[in-house]
Amino acid sequence: MAALIRRIISTAKAPAAIGPYSQAVVVDRTMYISGQLGMDPVSGQLVDGGVQAQTRQALVNMGEILQTAGCSYENVFKTNFPARAAYQVADLPRGGLVEIEAIAVLGPLSDAA
Template identity: 80%
Template sequence: MSAIIRKIIHTAAAPGAIGPYSQAVVVDRTMYISGQLGMDVLSGQLVAGGVQAQAKQALINMGEILKAAGCGYENVFTCNFPARAAYQVSALPRGGLVEIEAIAVLGPITDSS
């Protein structure tokens, strides 16, 4: 059996991990992106403006991680959804109001019937 390749994805264009985890990990052609907070990469602080502003910034941060892996939002499942990861927390890091994670497949996607 051939070895499966694992690659850690990191970019300075998105906030670094706050704990002992990676921004993203690629296993073969599937990328697991850690939950992203609405933090400004330059200041390291949550953006002002509430949950909508933080959600927008979290998606911008995710886009930078996708770009670092050579793909984009089109590689994140938008239909024919994968299994769901759901969790409850009493508080997000740094008082965040929203955290967004994703699973992306690198390369062209063709759905089978």
């Protein structure tokens, strides 16, 4: 069996990982995107405006990571309806109000007939 290739995805257009992990990793054609907070990539601070603003920024950050890997939101298959999960935690890093993770595939996608 041939070995699968693992590639770390990193971009300065999204906040750097807070802990000892990467923004995303691609294994074969599957990309696992680490949870994104609503942080401004330049200042490293959470954006003002509450949960809606932080959600918007987390998705912008995710879009930058997807673009760095050569794909887009259309390649995401987990986090979109209906394949998603929601968790309640005591505290997110840096007092974040929302964190969004995703799984995407690289390459063109089409729906089955």
